[in-house]
Amino acid sequence: MTFDMSEESEWVGPPVDIEMIRRAQEVLQVRLPKSYVDLLFVQNGGILNNRCFPTAFPTSWASDHVSIDAIWGVGGAYGVDVVSPSMITEWGYPEIGVVFGITPSGGHDTVMFDYSSCGSNGDPCISYIDEDRVPRRIANSFSEFLHGLVSCRDYGDDAD
Known part of the structure; x- marks a missing residue:
């Protein structure tokens, strides 16, 4: 299981239906990755079991990985359709x-669905955005990203 179901989380949105997905895609003007949408039907966002993703480059977080506490779902107070546009504006993330x-x-760095190579209807890669705001590809797809997450204990972190 991708999500830590043992923890209550403000990041879990309401149960998802097709209309919520359609509205989110309309607001964001992209087609969300199928593997992400499939995951939302299991649970609409939340705290992850494995929270670290290895990188081949240093990040503001560590020399060899990035830490992701949770992912947003759609709809509700913390849906990507609500939060992502304001985060891009507030933190000056690239519009990719x-x-x-x-x-x-808390916003100094993030991970994004990166549509810059595939267009708004393609299958986006996953990019890490550090304080320099340069997108760095960390996975070729959301599915690859999910399968690449490891326990932060592997790095000596106590995050999970």
């Missing part, structure tokens, strides 16, 4: 797609 991950830094 959709912010979907919550990092421990």
Whole structure:
């Protein structure tokens, strides 16, 4: 299971239906990745079991990984359709797609669905955005991203 179901979380949105997905895509003007949408039907966002993703480059968080506390779903107070546009504006993230991950830094860095290579109807890669606001690809798809998450204990972190 991707989500930590043992913890109550403000990041879990209301149960998802097709209309919520359609509205979110309309607001964001992109087609959300199928693997992300499929996950939302299991649980609409929340705290992750494995919260670290290895990187081949240093991040503001660590020399070899990024930490993601939770992912946003759609709808509700913390849906990507509500939060992502304001996060892009507030934090000056590049306009390449959709912010979907919550990092421990509280906005100084993030992860995004990156549509810059595939267009708004394509299958986006996942990019890490650090304080320099340069997108760095960390996974070729959301599915690859999910399968690449590891326990932060692997890095000596106590985050999960």
